[in-house]
Amino acid sequence: MSAGTGTDLSASTRDDLVGRLLEHCAQVCTTGDEGPIADTVVARYTELGEEVLRVGHSVVVDGRRGEPARPLVLLVGHLDVVPPTDADLEPRVESRDGAEVVVARGASDMKAGNVLAMAAFEDHDLREASPYDLALVLYAGEEGAADANELREVLAEVPWLRGAALAIVLEPTDGEVQLGCLGGLHAVLTFEGQQAHSARPWHGRNALTMAGEFLAELDRDHVRDVEVDGIAYRDVWSATQAWTPGLEPGPRPASSPVRNVVPGTFMVNVNFRFAPSRGVEQAEAELRERVDGRASVEVVDRSPEAPPRLSDPIVQAFVRRVDAPVAAKQAWTDVARFAEVGVPALNYGPGLTGQAHQRGEYVPVDALVAADVRLRAFLQAPA
Known part of the structure; x- marks a missing residue:
C-alpha cells in the first residue's frame, strides 16, 4: 500500500486504516498486561521478515537499511490502555454527529497513532523512497506509574535509538503538532499544629486551618502563562488531595468517633506542572520558595520537561511539511524521555485529547485519514 500526499485518499486506504484500528483495538491490553499484544506485534513483524527486538513487553522493529545511513526517524507509541468500560470494550464503527468514528478503548489514546505508525512502516514503497530510515517503537507501561514505564529501559537497552534524528510520538493531539511537554512535580505538604479537643481548640493549633492561607493563594494564583520559543505554555499549580492522618471520616462520616478532634497534622498533595523554561531542580526550588516554610515539603514524584x-x-x-497548527503540549508525554537522551521529539497524532480515558472513547475516521496523509507528507519529503 502506498498513499499519496493529497487529501483525497482512496476508499480502500480509508477502509484499510479503519480495519487496522479495529483489529488493534480488539486486543485489550491494560497497563501491566501488555504481554499478549507484544506477542502479536512480534509475530507480525517476524513474519514480515523484519528485525524485531523485545524489551520486557515493549517492541522495537528496526527498519534501518544499512549503508548509506540515512537520518533515523522513530515512530513511537504505547501499547497499553486504561481499563475499558462497557461503552468501549467492543470495537466498532458508529456515526456521531454525522461523522464516522471508531469506538474502542484506546481508539484515541493512542491506538490510532500506533496504526498510522505501523501502516507507514509497512509501506515498502514509502520506505524505499523516504529520505529517512524508520524504526517502530511500541512500548509498555505508559498509562501507569512512571517507574513502570518501559521506554526508558528500551532506550537504555537499544542504544542505537539514542542516535535518532527525530522521534514522532503519536499521542492524541487533535491533529496539531504539539511541541515539548510540561514537567511535573508531586509534593506532599505537611502542616504541623497541635491536636486538641474541638471544644477547647486553644489547647492546640488546628493544622487544617493553618493550611488555609496557602490554599487560598493557590485558588487565586494557580495558572501562569509562560512562553518558550514563541510557544505559549502554562504553569499550573493544583492541590489534588488532602487528608488528616488517622482522623479520616471513613465511609459513614456522621458516625465517625473523631469528628470532635482538632487535627494536629494536615497533608496536601500539590501537583506543579511547569513549562519547559526550566528544569526539575529549578521547579522544585520554586515550589519550596512558594511554600516558604509554612509546611514541610516532600517531593514524591518528578517528571522531566521537554x-x-x-x-x-x-x-x-516536520512542521513545514505536515502543515498543521503548532501548539504546546500542555501535559506530560514521553517526548521527555527522548529529551533526556538528546533526541529531538514532538507529539503528533490523530486522536482527540478530549476522548482520552473517556467512556465510549472514539476517534473520527476523517482525523485518522488526515493525519495519515500529513505524516506521509513528511516521511516522503526530501530531508
Whole structure:
C-alpha cells in the first residue's frame, strides 16, 4: 500500500486504516498486561521478515537499511490502555454527529497513532523512497506509574535509538503538532499544629486551618502563562488531595468517633506542572520558595520537561511539511524521555485529547485519514 500526499485518499486506504484500528483495538491490553499484544506485534513483524527486538513487553522493529545511513526517524507509541468500560470494550464503527468514528478503548489514546505508525512502516514503497530510515517503537507501561514505564529501559537497552534524528510520538493531539511537554512535580505538604479537643481548640493549633492561607493563594494564583520559543505554555499549580492522618471520616462520616478532634497534622498533595523554561531542580526550588516554610515539603514524584526544539531543522521540516497548527503540549508525554537522551521529539497524532480515558472513547475516521496523509507528507519529503 502506498498513499499519496493529497487529501483525497482512496476508499480502500480509508477502509484499510479503519480495519487496522479495529483489529488493534480488539486486543485489550491494560497497563501491566501488555504481554499478549507484544506477542502479536512480534509475530507480525517476524513474519514480515523484519528485525524485531523485545524489551520486557515493549517492541522495537528496526527498519534501518544499512549503508548509506540515512537520518533515523522513530515512530513511537504505547501499547497499553486504561481499563475499558462497557461503552468501549467492543470495537466498532458508529456515526456521531454525522461523522464516522471508531469506538474502542484506546481508539484515541493512542491506538490510532500506533496504526498510522505501523501502516507507514509497512509501506515498502514509502520506505524505499523516504529520505529517512524508520524504526517502530511500541512500548509498555505508559498509562501507569512512571517507574513502570518501559521506554526508558528500551532506550537504555537499544542504544542505537539514542542516535535518532527525530522521534514522532503519536499521542492524541487533535491533529496539531504539539511541541515539548510540561514537567511535573508531586509534593506532599505537611502542616504541623497541635491536636486538641474541638471544644477547647486553644489547647492546640488546628493544622487544617493553618493550611488555609496557602490554599487560598493557590485558588487565586494557580495558572501562569509562560512562553518558550514563541510557544505559549502554562504553569499550573493544583492541590489534588488532602487528608488528616488517622482522623479520616471513613465511609459513614456522621458516625465517625473523631469528628470532635482538632487535627494536629494536615497533608496536601500539590501537583506543579511547569513549562519547559526550566528544569526539575529549578521547579522544585520554586515550589519550596512558594511554600516558604509554612509546611514541610516532600517531593514524591518528578517528571522531566521537554523543550519544544522548534529551531531544530528536522522539527522545522516536520512542521513545514505536515502543515498543521503548532501548539504546546500542555501535559506530560514521553517526548521527555527522548529529551533526556538528546533526541529531538514532538507529539503528533490523530486522536482527540478530549476522548482520552473517556467512556465510549472514539476517534473520527476523517482525523485518522488526515493525519495519515500529513505524516506521509513528511516521511516522503526530501530531508
